[in-house]
Amino acid sequence: xxxxxxxxxxxxxxxxxxxxxxxxxxxxxxxxxxxxxxxxxxxxxxxxxxxxxxxxxxxxxxxxxxxxxxxxxxxxxxxxxxxxxxxxxxxxxxxxxxxxxxxxxxxxxxxxxxxxxxxxxxxxxxxxxxxxxxxxxxxxxxxxxxxxxxxxxxxxxxxxxxxxxxxxxxxxxxxxxxxxxxxxxxxxxxxxxxxxxxxxxxxxxxxxxxxxxxxxxxxxxxxxxxxxxxxxxxxxxxxxxxxxxxxxxxxxxxxxxxxxxxxxxxxxxxxxxxxxxxxxxxxxxxxxxxxxxxxxxxxxxxxxxxxxxxxxxxxxxxxxxxx
Amino acid sequence: xxxxxxxxxxxxxxxxxxxxxxxxxxxxxxxxxxxxxxxxxxxxxxxxxxxxxxxxxxxxxxxxxxxxxxxxxxxxxxxxxxxxxxxxxxxxxxxxxxxxxxxxxxxxxxxxxxxxxxxxxxxxxxxxxxxxxxxxxxxxxxxxxxxxxxxxxxxxxxxxxxxxxxxxxxxxxxxxxxxxxxxxxxxxxxxxxxxxxxxxxxxxxxxxxxxxxxxxxxxxxxxxxxxxxxxxxxxxxxxxxxxxxxxxxxxxxxxxxxxxxxxxxxxxxxxxxxxxxxxxxxxxxxxxxxxxxxx
Numbered sequence: 001x002x003x004x005x006x007x008x009x010x011x012x013x014x015x016x017x018x019x020x021x022x023x024x025x026x027x028x029x030x031x032x033x034x035x036x037x038x039x040x041x042x043x044x045x046x047x048x049x050x051x052x053x054x055x056x057x058x059x060x061x062x063x064x065x066x067x068x069x070x071x072x073x074x075x076x077x078x079x080x081x082x083x084x085x086x087x088x089x090x091x092x093x094x095x096x097x098x099x100x101x102x103x104x105x106x107x108x109x110x111x112x113x114x115x116x117x118x119x120x121x122x123x124x125x126x127x128x129x130x131x132x133x134x135x136x137x138x139x140x141x142x143x144x145x146x147x148x149x150x151x152x153x154x155x156x157x158x159x160x161x162x163x164x165x166x167x168x169x170x171x172x173x174x175x176x177x178x179x180x181x182x183x184x185x186x187x188x189x190x191x192x193x194x195x196x197x198x199x200x201x202x203x204x205x206x207x208x209x210x211x212x213x214x215x216x217x218x219x220x221x222x223x224x225x226x227x228x229x230x231x232x233x234x235x236x237x238x239x240x241x242x243x244x245x246x247x248x249x250x251x252x253x254x255x256x257x258x259x260x261x262x263x264x265x266x267x268x269x270x271x272x273x274x275x276x277x278x279x280x281x282x283x284x285x286x287x288x289x290x291x292x293x294x295x296x297x298x299x300x301x302x303x304x305x306x307x308x309x310x311x312x313x314x315x316x317x318x319x320x321x322x323x
Numbered sequence: 324x325x326x327x328x329x330x331x332x333x334x335x336x337x338x339x340x341x342x343x344x345x346x347x348x349x350x351x352x353x354x355x356x357x358x359x360x361x362x363x364x365x366x367x368x369x370x371x372x373x374x375x376x377x378x379x380x381x382x383x384x385x386x387x388x389x390x391x392x393x394x395x396x397x398x399x400x401x402x403x404x405x406x407x408x409x410x411x412x413x414x415x416x417x418x419x420x421x422x423x424x425x426x427x428x429x430x431x432x433x434x435x436x437x438x439x440x441x442x443x444x445x446x447x448x449x450x451x452x453x454x455x456x457x458x459x460x461x462x463x464x465x466x467x468x469x470x471x472x473x474x475x476x477x478x479x480x481x482x483x484x485x486x487x488x489x490x491x492x493x494x495x496x497x498x499x500x501x502x503x504x505x506x507x508x509x510x511x512x513x514x515x516x517x518x519x520x521x522x523x524x525x526x527x528x529x530x531x532x533x534x535x536x537x538x539x540x541x542x543x544x545x546x547x548x549x550x551x552x553x554x555x556x557x558x559x560x561x562x563x564x565x566x567x568x569x570x571x572x573x574x575x576x577x578x579x580x581x582x583x584x585x586x587x588x589x590x591x592x593x594x595x596x597x598x599x600x601x602x603x604x605x606x607x608x609x610x611x612x613x614x615x616x617x618x
Contacts, residue, residue, distance in 0.1 A: 011455075014452055015452065015455045015456055015459055016459075018452065018453070018455075018456035019456050019459045019460070022456055022457070022460075023468075026468045026469075026471075026472060027468075029472045140598060140601060140602065140605075141594075141598070143544075143597070143601055144544070144594050144595075144597040144598035144601055145590075145594050145597075146548055146551050146552065146568075146590060146593050146594065146597075148551075148552060148555050148571065149551075149571060149586075149589075149590030149593060149594070150590075152571065152575050152576055152579065152586045152590070153586065153587070153590065155576070155579060156579045156580070156583055156586060159579060159580050160580070163580075169580065257461075258461055260461055260464075262461075262463075264463055264464065264467070264552075264556070265463065265552050265555060265556065268555070268556060269576070279464070279467070280467070280556055280558075283467055283468070283471050283558075286471075291468075295460070295464060295468065298460070298461060298464055299459045299460060302459050302460075302461065303459050
């Protein structure tokens, strides 16, 4: 088990280094010049010498390999430089927006898991019943529905319902307030986006739960447990669920990492000031440092979620733990 | 006196493609429904000029945000453009982007995956690390970055969506190819002195077709969703090319309360097309994978 852990952790390093190199290369391939965009954004003409000064200020006049090593050294020290657009430290820009995105991602995960596992299990236990059909339709709908469209429709429904019942339409707030300061306002802001990303998440988890439960219920040890006279509830809780949950736990971890990508579009729909929206703005402004930092943050979260899931799976499954 | 029935196995009919198709259509009603949705979408996009009642890019400022009526069956958008016509032409964009990205990404992934499994060793190690690195980027993030480099437009969106799909397909194909590599007829082919390309193309590739086809159908759905997301963000297909995601970006939120049809119909079109592809893909997997047949 220890060798497996060490090997798995060591494999993360070349992946992160490679990802950093790819991010750096991709940013340098984007056509255009951030200094020209910045200087030209206020309208009118500008002195070409100002562009040169801007390049020197941002370190863009140095050789490319120096810029790369500077970038890698910055990652190691968690120093991502300053935003080429706003001139504020990148960590400040990200830190200000991270709570919104993190809360939506976590709430979406909790909602999705709370719905998916019980429904997926019941659907498997009552295969081909009306409940099973409903769950399968619900799940396939979740995979097919674009999350940004679901967000728009949910806003539409909220507007119409509040107009009808309250007399005037109500929109969720867009300025972030921490949960401990004003729980009602906080939840009213994040609830709809969390449902929007949670639906697809729950659909995928539900399908996996159903599939693994069906496989486990057909195993010989379940038949043996029934033959021994164990009550149905005990069979499900003590034998079936534990084994069925292993791949589901893996999937929940991997899907959480994928959520980061989903937030990019969801925050745009709900006009939320999160890291997803910041990413789109950084790409549009050709802000290299900010884009690099955001992509690396996404990649690190993704890689570490996969690592945790792999290690957790190895720990939960005694066959791997003792191999 | 009747002649005794003679049962001769050598004369037993092998199921033809047509018989297998009929068998599939009967056994998999949901998959058939999914296939029907895909065919409808493809035909709609393919014959858009014949089906669409109006020019999808023609503005009509006298008919802005009109509700569905006999003149405009699904209503008009904020520029007076007929929604039904834009949806029909949008099907073409979705099909072109979805199919192209999935096929190109799938074929490249197939070659890389089978090659990686066949050669093994250092080649496999390097390719797997490259796949790890590319797959560490969520699909939409990598697609956004690629679009930023190459620019927007249909061709560049196809490239942007194809690149993240390649390692995903390669991984799935590689795991099947690893098992096939150990089968004796591959060793026999090597012993006969066949070239690597012959062994890969004639012995290994046909045997990974099942997971490859399942992966392709899943990829089409992902590609259609990715294209819609990129267009919604304004980084995909650009005006005046009709695209479903672009229609949602335009006036969907702004006119949500006064003209909800602008938001509803493009999203329904995306959902139905992805649903069709997924249902067909699920049925295909159930047919091709014996373990799934009793679910």
